[in-house]
Amino acid sequence: MSVTQFSCEVFGPITSGTVDDFELTFARRSLTRLKQRLGPHGLLDLFRPDIESSDQYWDETVAKSKGKLRPAEVSVIIRGISAPVFLKWAKSASGPAILGGHPEHYQSTLEKVGEENKHTVVETLGSHISYFTISNHGSQSPTDRVSGRDTSYPYTMVGRGYTKSGVNNGEILHQFRDHEDGQGFDAKLAIWFPAAVEDELLETHRQHLAVEFRNFARAAREDLLKKPIPAGNHV
Numbered sequence: 001m002s003v004t005q006f007s008c009e010v011f012g013p014i015t016s017g018t019v020d021d022f023e024l025t026f027a028r029r030s031l032t033r034l035k036q037r038l039g040p041h042g043l044l045d046l047f048r049p050d051i052e053s054s055d056q057y058w059d060e061t062v063a064k065s066k067g068k069l070r071p072a073e074v075s076v077i078i079r080g081i082s083a084p085v086f087l088k089w090a091k092s093a094s095g096p097a098i099l100g101g102h103p104e105h106y107q108s109t110l111e112k113v114g115e116e117n118k119h120t121v122v123e124t125l126g127s128h129i130s131y132f133t134i135s136n137h138g139s140q141s142p143t144d145r146v147s148g149r150d151t152s153y154p155y156t157m158v159g160r161g162y163t164k165s166g167v168n169n170g171e172i173l174h175q176f177r178d179h180e181d182g183q184g185f186d187a188k189l190a191i192w193f194p195a196a197v198e199d200e201l202l203e204t205h206r207q208h209l210a211v212e213f214r215n216f217a218r219a220a221r222e223d224l225l226k227k228p229i230p231a232g233n234h235v
Helices: 019-065 083-092 095-099 199-225
Strands: 069-079 105-113 116-125 128-135 155-163 168-178 184-194
Touching: 019 095, 019 105, 019 116, 019 128, 019 155, 019 168, 019 184, 069 199, 083 155, 083 168, 083 184, 083 199, 095 105, 116 199, 128 168, 184 199
Parallel strands: none
Antiparallel strands: 069 184, 105 116, 116 128, 128 155, 155 168, 168 184
C-alpha cells in the first residue's frame, strides 16, 4: 500500500510568502520579544552555566591547538546595497540590529577603547554559548595569524576574539568588493578558530555567517529604504 505524501496548500493571506515565511516572521518576533524582556543581564544569568562550560571548552581547545587555526569560510553575493554603504551601517549598527541578525545572538555591546572598538558578544559558537570580546585592529590589514587576504577585495573587517579569561578564541577576516554597477557586493567571510575545534563547529559557523550577514544586509537595505523588504525577496 502506497503512502500519500504530505502536502499543505493555503489560500487567504494577502501578504506574499509561504507558510514557512510566516512562521519565520512569528518566530523572529517572539524571540526578539523574549530577548528584550530578559535584557542583557537576564540573559547572562540565564546562560551563566552554559558560559562557564564554554569557557572551559575554549581553554582546553586552545591548549590542544598549540597555536594552530582552522577557518570557517563562506562567500556571499548581495544585491541592492553597495559594500561601503553596508560597512558604514555595520559600524554604526545598534545592539537590537545586531541581536536581530541571528537567533543565537544574545548580547552585543560596543565601546571605544582608545583607537579601537571593543565589542562584547554572547552568541553560540558550534553548540557552545560563548561570552567573548572582539578587539577591532583596524580595517586595512588582516590579523597576523591568518592567511587568505585577497587584494581584489578592497574593504575588510578584521578583529580578534578573547574569552573572559583572556584566551584568544578566534580571528576575523571578512573581505568585500563592489559589483561593477555599484548595486551590490561580493563578500568572503572567515572566522579562524583554534585548530582543535570539532568539524561540526566549523560547519555550524559557516551556516551562522550565512544567516547573520544575509540578515545584516537586509537590515541595512531596509534602513536605506526606510521600509521592510517583502517576504520572499532574496536580498
